[in-house]
Amino acid sequence: MVLWGLVPGTLLVAMVGCLWLLGLFRQRRPQEPPLDKGFIPWLGHAMAFRKNMFEFLKYMRAKHGDVFTVQLGGQYFTFVMDPLSFGSILKDAQRKLDFVKYAEKLVLKVFGYRSMQGDHRMIHSASTKYLMGDGLEDLNKTMLDSLSLVILGPTGQSLDAGCWREDGLFHFCYNVLFKAGYLSLFGCTKNQEQDLLQAEELFVQFRKFDFLFPRFVYSLLGPWEWLEVARLQRLFHRMLSVNHNLEKNGISNWISYMLQCLREQGTAPAMQDKFNFMMLWASQGNTGPNSFWALLFLLKHPEAMRAVRKEAAQVLGEAKLKARQSFGIEISALHHTPVLDSVMEETLRLGTAPTLLRVVHGDHILKMASGQEYLLRSGDIVALFPYLSVHMDPDIHPEPTAFKYDRFLNPNGSRKVDFYKSGKKIHHYTMPWGSGVSICPGRFLALSEMKLFVLLMVTYFDLELVDPDTPVPPVDPRRWGFGTTQPSREVRFRYRLRPAK
Numbered sequence: 001m002v003l004w005g006l007v008p009g010t011l012l013v014a015m016v017g018c019l020w021l022l023g024l025f026r027q028r029r030p031q032e033p034p035l036d037k038g039f040i041p042w043l044g045h046a047m048a049f050r051k052n053m054f055e056f057l058k059y060m061r062a063k064h065g066d067v068f069t070v071q072l073g074g075q076y077f078t079f080v081m082d083p084l085s086f087g088s089i090l091k092d093a094q095r096k097l098d099f100v101k102y103a104e105k106l107v108l109k110v111f112g113y114r115s116m117q118g119d120h121r122m123i124h125s126a127s128t129k130y131l132m133g134d135g136l137e138d139l140n141k142t143m144l145d146s147l148s149l150v151i152l153g154p155t156g157q158s159l160d161a162g163c164w165r166e167d168g169l170f171h172f173c174y175n176v177l178f179k180a181g182y183l184s185l186f187g188c189t190k191n192q193e194q195d196l197l198q199a200e201e202l203f204v205q206f207r208k209f210d211f212l213f214p215r216f217v218y219s220l221l222g223p224w225e226w227l228e229v230a231r232l233q234r235l236f237h238r239m240l241s242v243n244h245n246l247e248k249n250g251i252s253n254w255i256s257y258m259l260q261c262l263r264e265q266g267t268a269p270a271m272q273d274k275f276n277f278m279m280l281w282a283s284q285g286n287t288g289p290n291s292f293w294a295l296l297f298l299l300k301h302p303e304a305m306r307a308v309r310k311e312a313a314q315v316l317g318e319a320k321l322k323a324r325q326s327f328g329i330e331i332s333a334l335h336h337t338p339v340l341d342s343v344m345e346e347t348l349r350l351g352t353a354p355t356l357l358r359v360v361h362g363d364h365i366l367k368m369a370s371g372q373e374y375l376l377r378s379g380d381i382v383a384l385f386p387y388l389s390v391h392m393d394p395d396i397h398p399e400p401t402a403f404k405y406d407r408f409l410n411p412n413g414s415r416k417v418d419f420y421k422s423g424k425k426i427h428h429y430t431m432p433w434g435s436g437v438s439i440c441p442g443r444f445l446a447l448s449e450m451k452l453f454v455l456l457m458v459t460y461f462d463l464e465l466v467d468p469d470t471p472v473p474p475v476d477p478r479r480w481g482f483g484t485t486q487p488s489r490e491v492r493f494r495y496r497l498r499p500a501k
């Protein structure tokens with residue numbers, strides 16, 4: 001009897017527990033930001049968010065203002081939309097906002113990689129050594145050779161001068177940047193033909209994974225797609241296995257150093273393969289799509305193309321344009337291209353839309369630039385989406401949706417770094433690389449490889465859109481928040497090697 005009496009009590013406790021888990025009891029506490037749980041228990045606004053994050057956040061900002069908390073799949077996210085208040089979140093002097101814990105969960109799910117303590121610091125220190133300064137100069141030379149190999153083929157000039165070729169611009173840029181980047185960082189063998197074939201195969205599989213990636217992260221895949229993702233993960237672990245390293249030469253110092261650190265920590269070879277997969281993703285998922293946007297904007301804006309070509313001719317010199325065996329660009333030229341720099345900065349502003357996430361450890365007061373204070377609840381996530389709150393802010397960037405190639409140039413031709421919001425100088429006037437502890441450690445390499453590619457394309461090739469009137473395609477809305485955006489459709493273009501002068 002006594003036992004039977006326990007059943008309703010237990011059921012009640014279980015029900016209350018479920019309702020609590022579904023978030024039904026959560027109420028906004030004094031000083032907390034506006035809370036919007038949505039109508040569906042636990043899911044909250046997840047569906048609208050995943051369908052089109054940009055539109056969803058625009059709507060929420062109009063409804064609640066610059067700070068609000070929304071429920072997305074059982075987790076509460078506080079979005080901060082005022083860039084003048086980003087400083088305290090990104091500096092996080094009290095160490096209450098944690099990037100690493102969230103990232104560790106994500107990389108385990110996506111790449112199968114189980115992080116070790118200190119990995120984050122190790123990746124950043126490897127990048128400071130080998131993706132910046134002198135290390136970067138060496139890598140840039142390798143990258144130029146790889147771009148020559150991929151575009152011109154192993155024997156130098158596999159493209160007939162004067163003969164037009166047609167391709168999808170997105171496919172072309174992604175394919176070239178991916179293969180050149182992969183070979184430069186992960187090394188090659190003595191057989192260049194074979195290396196190119198392997199890189200092509202890797203690219204084909206990478207694009208399949210890339211396509212499923214946003215819905216994979218949001219756990220929205222169908223059963224067959226789950227199987228496909230698992231197959232692709234295994235394939236990448238195999239193709240990037242450290243067991244192949246002995247056959248390779250020219251593995252970049254960046255990768256070698258990080259693998260060495262993992263070995264010293266006793267990381268198993270199978271886990272090192274997964275680390276390689278993670279690094280392939282981080283290093284190759286953005287540069288191709290960004291280069292696509294850059295070339296497309298140049299093709300759609302002839303005055304910008306003329307300015308970039310003029311600058312290229314000035315810094316590279318006419319003599320260099322004649323030598324076509326491989327691309328003979330002086331790497332130091334990359335330091336003297338303010339116009340191209342502005343084009344790239346503008347492209348990154350328009351084309352890159354990452355989300356920055358930090359887990360709140362212990363209740364925490366967020367001080368806004370206006371002086372207002374908000375209480376952030378322990379366990380919630382603070383989120384920034386600079387594409388909407390910074391890149392598209394008409395106060396900071398007038399006519400924010402327009403491509404203006406000289407937006408980041410001063411009238412005297414130097415780099416423009418002074419931007420204002422509400423009359424105040426703003427530090428974070430674009431944030432394509434993230435910021436603070438999680439800032440992209442590969443940003444200098446990324447910029448120089450994209451610049452090299454664009455320089456080669458505008459210098460050595462004639463380029464034209466198959467349909468010059470084709471509009472710039474809209475962004476695929478499922479990719480908001482995942483770094484560089486991708487177009488919702490392909491754009492056809494033609495290219496041909498310019499005949500020698």
Ligand code: HEM
Pocket residue numbers: 103120123131279282283284286287290352354355356357432433434435437438439440441442443445446483484
């Ligand atoms: C246009 C190209 C690129 C863009 C827009 C980009 C953007 C980003 C962003 C926004 C993050 C931070 C994500 C966060 O806060 O969670 C990030 C992280 C990272 N990026 Fe990049 N990236 C690019 C290219 C590269 C390249 C070429 C490399 C390496 C060669 C690289 C290596 C990494 C790594 C290792 C991380 C993780 C860092 C960490 O764990 O703190 N990225 N990238």
